[in-house]
Amino acid sequence: MAWITKNSGGMKIERRESPWVDPEVRSEIEAALSRYPTKRAATMPALHAVQDKHGWIPYQAIEEIAAIVETSPAEVMDTATFYEEYFLQPRGKYTVWVCQSISCEIMDSDGVMHAVEEKLGIGPGETTEDGKFTLMHVECIGACGGAPCGLVNHKLVENLTPGNVGGILDGLE
């Protein structure tokens, strides 16, 4: 039997010279710090600020945030991994989220998901090779009247059908 190895044993945190918390992100985090009585409460706004700027949250950024909110990197990591919106790995230019909760499933979100999978050639949780799309399932996004629906990055798309969803993706640069 061939051994299938993975290099997790030697996992190293990739580092770069310039901080991920650049001056722009830092000023956002500082604004957040002034809104809460504890520093740690700025953890989520800080994670959002990094992700809004870079698209994802590298481990190095977790350490940088921890230093600013004066807690341990493990605690920032704890928070970051709990929430679904935070990406700890790079993702595509567009993240396509298809709602799979009840109103959407009743209105054929499965058909929509299959159409997207077919079109992009990837499954939920994956990114296309050209780095353009990441596909995700999401639970109810509070737009059930327009079911089935989804998000493309921050934009809501409603009344999807297996027939019209391809055109929406084609329209993205």
Add this chain to the structure above:
Amino acid sequence: MPLDQPILFKRIPTPPWGNFADRQFVGYDQFVKTGGYEALDQCVAMTPKDVVDQVKAAELRGRGGAGFPAGMKWSFLPPEDGGRRYLAINADESEPATFKDQILINFDPHSVIEGIAICMHACRLDTAYFYIRGEYHHHREAFQRAIDEAYAQKVFGEGSRLGQINGRWPDLFIHRGAGAYICGEETGLLESLEGKRGWPRIKPPFPAVAGAFGRPTIINNVETLAYVGPIMTHGAEWFKGMGKGRPEGAPPQVPASFGTKLMGISGPVKRPGVYEENLGVTVIDVIDRLGLGPREGVKIKAYFHGGISMGVITQEEAHAGAALDFDIGKKWNNLGLGTACITVIPESFSMVSAARNVARFFSHESCGQCTHCREGTNWLYKMLTRIEAGDGTTRDLDMLLELSSSMGSMPGNNICGLSDGANWAIRTIANKFFHEFEAVVSKPTSVSLAVVG
């Protein structure tokens, strides 16, 4: 009797008074022109206690799902001690099939902000956090715009018309969630506000005593707070003239269903959307009159009448008069009114699939700190996937019912209501549509040797 004019949707065009297509952001000026912030100015001239008493007299019950009387919650706060006290506004709105608060946030944010300011005055709260779910991007921007206007108009910030509270100028900030249903649970929300994972806390202590950052905190739903302004303007008796009163002869401590409620309709109906109607309206009336009935060729089988957590009511129960009020749970064997957002389940949709969908949701969203909830929801999901695929046995059905009826904060083995939601949703589906489950499982083919005694 149908509502003759909208209250919460006064400025938000909604059938039968207006069209969805005309809905747009109502800014500060337009809000004030239509009577906005008059209630706030009136309240600031009153003592905080008188404001609390009026909300209490109106018997306004929470619109976030649990129906707890808001005025009573407000009076649980300990006396002021000069330290900070918080308001956390629950705009997490993550219950599947629920999309009502977002309409207020998006189109008439000042109606919510006015309620927030009144609550801060009445309860002596100096800082408010508007906890909005991460996926509401456009809504967050709209609300921030309204907050900026409110600061410019001295509702908050230095020189606020509320004056100083606990020695501070009052503030209202947005806290952006990041995709976790459990942060809608009030103590999960507080943990998240503090920058931690959203693990609900064991109560007591209740948030009114030790909430955000260990300080007294009030948590209310968006729609609940939006009702505070109208109640202060028109009075408690006006509010109690709407909705559904107490049953004939019931003593005053029996909670009633006064007022109107935002109601969402989703699924295969002709006009899905969010409407406003008196509490006590029947499900059939909401679907037929407001939603314009099912789409062509659709036969309705059942409804999730208040988000998935409340469970289902059947079309027969709806025809027998099931009405959207706080007693719907007791009368029609479900967990309660919930969010009053209805999803229509058509005949063509299998109830086994519905159960599998909700089991997946709860297993995915369980925060994982209680064993019964973490393991139970996942077990239910696996079992339902198997049953749906045709690989289930009758024994699975027994296990399904046993599991779903034994977990929850009410049976006492879990910390929060998420597990009760899973329990009620799956149990009511399985009980009310048992024949659909029976039809897809295989019956035992060999005699089993039961050990008796």
